[in-house]
Amino acid sequence: MSVSDCVFCKIASGQIPARLVFEDEEFVAFHDLKPQAPVHVLLIPKAHFSTLLEVQDAGLLGRALLAVSETARRLNVAEEGFRTVINCGDNGGQTVYHLHFHILGGRFLQWPPG
């Protein structure tokens, strides 16, 4: 699949709509279409990386985690706790091949995942 067909690139560029909760020059966060918890938001870099394995830039990854923290605060789940997840590849359960951080909260989350 080419970058021009990537659904998250289209959200990042505003070509398809999403319910945004955070945006800066480098990242955008929006509500998941099929939420798995009362709060389920995805944070993505605007630049296209298919999976975590493609990213070589430690600074970008660090800033992404800071943006996750900021988004969790804005969503009011920072204090009670939340989970951030990166599914990587087929066995990791990745279905959209544009790097994204899930932010899940608003209920107690079981561990380990299935």
Ligand code: AMP
């Ligand atoms: P993953 O399985 O980790 O690749 O997660 C992909 C996530 O993207 C799933 O939770 C989907 O519900 C979500 N998703 C797919 N398309 C959209 C979309 N257009 N807007 C918001 N979330 C989406």
Ligand code: ZN
């Ligand atoms: Zn993309």
